[in-house]
Amino acid sequence: MHSNATIPSGAVTAHCLRLKPGDELMSSLKRAASTILGGSATEPCGSAFVITAVGSLQDVALRLANASRMDGDRNNDGNDIRRYRNRRFEIVSLTGTFGRYNGCHVHISLADAEGKTLGGI
Template sequence: MSFLPLHLQPGVDLRRALETPMAEQGCEATFIVSGIGSLDQARLRLAGAAEELELNGALEVLTLAGSVAMNGSHLHASLANAQGRVLGGHLYYGCRVRTTAEVLLALLPDWHFRRECDAATGYGELAPRRREGLPG
């Protein structure tokens, strides 16, 4: 396992910026260890909701966590607005960094992550596998 700290600039799509290093590093499995920063636009899907919610204005990223697979990500965030109200949910594309985002990625070069349909949940769930030719 190796760690990759990211400092993301204003205007960057947060989710895309988290998925890009995998390809650049030749890694097929990544976890977001920690993330903080600010957004001026966010798209979240709240628990049990069918559609996503778009938020605009100054937002603080309080927590950011998840996994990044070759065929999709599963990311959660909690965000606070200017009044201190907190919302959390699944992070979608279209979350734009306002001033900065600081994220620590854990790259797992011995693993291959894919999302596969799970009959029990009906969702694409994480299917972690050790890369071929590696012990264990």
């Protein structure tokens, strides 16, 4: 079998991050990625990724698929930013990438008290 896929090489360094109740998830992840990646162009790696996460959140804001705005207004497809205030959610899945210069792309799935899941960016 012949494959054109590039096989990754090199070591992967893992970092653990523990947030405290009340810590804001995205700003904490961005700050951690910035610290890990440093700002030096001489570093061999320019990105980081989330392997896994567990925990709970409340006061959640999710950008739904195809949402074009971040201010809560609906776009032409009816998708928007959904806010859930004072509701507790368990993190079911969190995955994403972070670039050296504050770029990020993160997806999350959450479960509510009834076990219903929702997700977004």
